[in-house]
Amino acid sequence: MSQESFEPRLVGFLCTWCSYTGADLAGTARMTYAPNVRIIRVMCSGRVDPQFVLKAFLEGADGVLISGCHPGDCHYQEGNYKALRRHRLLSRVLEQFGIEKERFRLEWVSASEGAKFQQVCNDFTEHIRKLGPLNLNGKGGSRHD
Amino acid sequence: MTDSKPKVAFYWCSSCGGCEESIVDLAEDILKVVAAVDIVFWPVALDFKKKDVAALPDQSIAVSFINGGVRMSEQEEMARLLRRKSQLVVAHGACAHLGGVPGLANFWNKETIFRRAYLTTPSTDNPDKTVPLERTVIEGKELTLPAFFDTVQALDQVIAVDYYLPGCAPPRDLILKAVTAILEGKLPPKGAVLSPNKSLCDDCKRNKTKPEKLAIKEIKRPWELFLDPEQCFLAQGVICMGPATRTGCGERCIEANMPCRGCFGPTDQVFDQGAKFLSAFASILETNDENEIERLVGSIADPAGTFYRFSLPSSILRRKRMEAVR
Numbered sequence: 001m002s003q004e005s006f007e008p009r010l011v012g013f014l015c016t017w018c019s020y021t022g023a024d025l026a027g028t029a030r031m032t033y034a035p036n037v038r039i040i041r042v043m044c045s046g047r048v049d050p051q052f053v054l055k056a057f058l059e060g061a062d063g064v065l066i067s068g069c070h071p072g073d074c075h076y077q078e079g080n081y082k083a084l085r086r087h088r089l090l091s092r093v094l095e096q097f098g099i100e101k102e103r104f105r106l107e108w109v110s111a112s113e114g115a116k117f118q119q120v121c122n123d124f125t126e127h128i129r130k131l132g133p134l135n136l137n138g139k140g141g142s143r144h145d
Numbered sequence: 146m147t148d149s150k151p152k153v154a155f156y157w158c159s160s161c162g163g164c165e166e167s168i169v170d171l172a173e174d175i176l177k178v179v180a181a182v183d184i185v186f187w188p189v190a191l192d193f194k195k196k197d198v199a200a201l202p203d204q205s206i207a208v209s210f211i212n213g214g215v216r217m218s219e220q221e222e223m224a225r226l227l228r229r230k231s232q233l234v235v236a237h238g239a240c241a242h243l244g245g246v247p248g249l250a251n252f253w254n255k256e257t258i259f260r261r262a263y264l265t266t267p268s269t270d271n272p273d274k275t276v277p278l279e280r281t282v283i284e285g286k287e288l289t290l291p292a293f294f295d296t297v298q299a300l301d302q303v304i305a306v307d308y309y310l311p312g313c314a315p316p317r318d319l320i321l322k323a324v325t326a327i328l329e330g331k332l333p334p335k336g337a338v339l340s341p342n343k344s345l346c347d348d349c350k351r352n353k354t355k356p357e358k359l360a361i362k363e364i365k366r367p368w369e370l371f372l373d374p375e376q377c378f379l380a381q382g383v384i385c386m387g388p389a390t391r392t393g394c395g396e397r398c399i400e401a402n403m404p405c406r407g408c409f410g411p412t413d414q415v416f417d418q419g420a421k422f423l424s425a426f427a428s429i430l431e432t433n434d435e436n437e438i439e440r441l442v443g444s445i446a447d448p449a450g451t452f453y454r455f456s457l458p459s460s461i462l463r464r465k466r467m468e469a470v471r
Contacts, residue, residue, distance in 0.1 A: 050420040054461040071433065084435065085427040088442045093423060096252065096449035097462050098469025136466070 008128035011056040012037040012065040012121075013048045017075040018110045019067035025114035033118040034125035037065060044068065045106075046079025050090045053104065057094075058136050063103045063128040067120070070108040080108070102127055103134060151207035151328065154186035154198065155237075156227055158213030158220035159247045159297060164238035165189045165212070167314035171321065178324055182207070186227075195223070198230055206230045208327050210310075212237040214244045214458060215298045219291035228304040235323065235339075239313040239408045241300040242338070243418075244458025246313070249450055251457050251464035254295040257471070295467065299459040309338040313408035313455060316395050340393030342413050345405055348392045351377045360431035364444050367403060378404040379429065384451060389415065389422035408455045417461045419452035426452075 014020040020041045026033065042048055045068025056064050066087060068080040087106040095101055107120045157165060169190075171178065185206060186193045198206075209231040215221050228234055239245040250258060263269065263276045281288045300306050310323055323339045326332050333339070346352055355377040365382045372378070378385035378399075386407035387399075394409055411418035430441050445451065453460055 050424050051415075051417045051461060054417060054420055058461055078433070081433040082428045084433070085430050085438050085442075086424055088438050089423055089427045089445075089448060090420075092442055092445075093419070093449045093452065096447075096465065098466030134466075135468075136462075 006129060006133055008036050008062040008125055008133075009060055010037040010063045010065060010124060010128060011061045012039045012067060013042050013045070013052065014039055014109075015045045015047075015068040015075075015080075016041050016043055018069035018073065019045075019107075019117065021111035022067075022109040022113045022117045025112065026117045027114075029114050031114055031118045033121045036125045036128075037121050044074065044076050044079035045083035046074070046076065046081075048083060048086075050086055053090060057099060057103075057134060060134075060136065062131075062134045063105065063124060065105045065107065065120070065124055067107045067109045067117075070110055073110065099134065100131060102131055150181065150183040152185045152201075152205060153182040154206050154209040154227060154231065155184070155189070156186065156209065156211045156223055157189060158211060158224065158241065158300070159216035160213030160238065160240045160245065161247075162189070163314040164240070167238070167312075167317065167320060168210075171317055174317070174321055181328055195226070198226060201230050203229050204232050206232065208233040208235060210235045210237040211300055212241050212314075213300075214240045214248055215294075215300065215303045216247060216250070217291040217293055221303055224300060224304045233307045233327065234300075234304065235327075236300045236306045236309045237320075238315050239311060239410065239455045241306075242309045242311050242459075243410045243456040244297055244299045245408075245455050248297040248299070248456070248458035249454070250297055252449070252470075253465070254467060254470045255293050259293075296464050297458050302458070307335050308332070309410075311338055311340050311391060311409040312394055316393075316397070318395070319393060338391065338410070338413070340391055340409060343392055344412060345387040345390045345392045345394070345396070345399075345409070349377075349387055349396060349399060351375060351399065354380065356380055359429040361426075361429055361441075362431045364441060366446065372402050374402050384426065384445070386418075386422055386452075386454075388425045389418050406454050407452075410456055410459075418456045419449065419460055422452050423448070 014023055023039060045066050048066050053064050066083055068083055074080040091101040091104055094104055105124055109117045186198050209227040211224060211227060211234060215224060236242045240247060259276050263271055264274060277290055279290055279292055310319060319340055354375055359379050361382050363382050367383055373381060383404050385404035387405040389411060390405050390407045391409040391412050398405055407418060411421060415421045432438055
């Protein structure tokens with residue numbers, strides 16, 4: 001696939017209290033932004049099991065975004081801090097698997113930050129477009145690859 | 146030997162031999178096993194050949210115990226042959242079950258492994274740069290070796306597996322229980338791991354010393370401190386895979402004052418033992434400060450190798466991305 005025709009496939013896990021509402025605000029305010037992030041609503045960024053992230057990459061995601069409430073604002077007190085710790089540790093592990101840490105992003109977006117959500121989606125999409133496709137697409141483990 | 150006794154085969158693929166030892170370690174009990182079954186193939190102990198197995202009718206072996214992952218073409222061929230000849234196949238031990246320690250080679254590939262093993266280790270003396278070849282012609286004669294794959298696979302990624310005996314190596318009581326269950330026909334549903342489906346912490350004697358809230362301020366490796374013989378390892382800041390590992394091992398490592406390394410693999414509810422442990426471990430780091438989190442995370446010597454020590458080939462990603470192997 002040439003660089004020009006490559007459309008990054010991104011998966012975004014958004015917490016329902018802040019970031020999903022923020023994304024909704026971007027929509028109702030009719031902000032335009034890159035349509036590459038496939039949004040999955042979760043109750044809390046702390047609910048995102050690292051297995052979800054690995055599965056997303058395996059199934060063909062070029063990048064994975066987790067987005068939650070700003071530090072101190074978690075609806076469940078500290079789910080977002082758990083997400084932060086998991087993100088940093090999983091980023092290191094992903095690099096050992098040959099997946100660049102730029103492909104796995106954590107962002108804080110509050111319910112009132114539609115514009116920030118717009119900027120995060122645009123920025124992430126452009127970064128991954130430059131980085132190129134990951135191409136795992138369900139393989140990774142037959143004996144010859 | 147009579148035809149009425151059930152036929153049993155043992156085979157080893159990519160493994161260290163410890164699983165063979167685990168069968169010999171049945172000690173006197175092995176005599177009961179030998180009395181009840183007819184061993185038709187066991188390369189490590191008995192002089193039967195591949196052609197003897199090939200000559201048996203299909204499905205005529207009651208059960209084959211295969212240990213080791215699949216790293217070479219010969220192992221794949223033998224696994225397929227035994228599958229065809231057997232009614233049941235048991236993945237014996239962590240390597241057949243999950244890929245095992247040899248599966249950590251999935252962070253490299255054939256080329257980089259050969260380069261390291263045959264050319265660049267400090268102790269290598271190989272001026273002609275000879276590496277194993279699948280075909281070599283010497284004095285007009287062709288010699289062959291099995292193909293070496295880029296990726297180690299768990300047994301069930303190559304053939305259908307009926308039961309799994311976990312562990313590095315499986316403990317004697319689990320082996321005996323499995324053999325008895327097979328002989329008596331009292332088997333759980335196919336696909337079962339023959340060990341209780343709960344985490345090691347559930348059975349661990351040190352669980353009662355675990356504080357209400359685990360909070361790790363510093364991550365230590367076992368050699369960096371005098372390990373308390375009674376306190377929960379995680380409470381001491383030592384990585385212990387217990388929370389993400391299936392129980393049934395008899396806590397052999399814990400008894401020897403060493404943390405769990407995860408050889409029994411995950412429980413049935415978990416796809417990826419490493420990711421699940423990562424999730425639990427990150428959540429008990431005692432800091433919310435970004436810089437401190439990065440310092441703590443950076444202090445783990447080899448997180449992927451530690452969390453996936455036995456399970457890399459059976460994990461979600463299975464191996465390092467080939468394009469990224471250098």
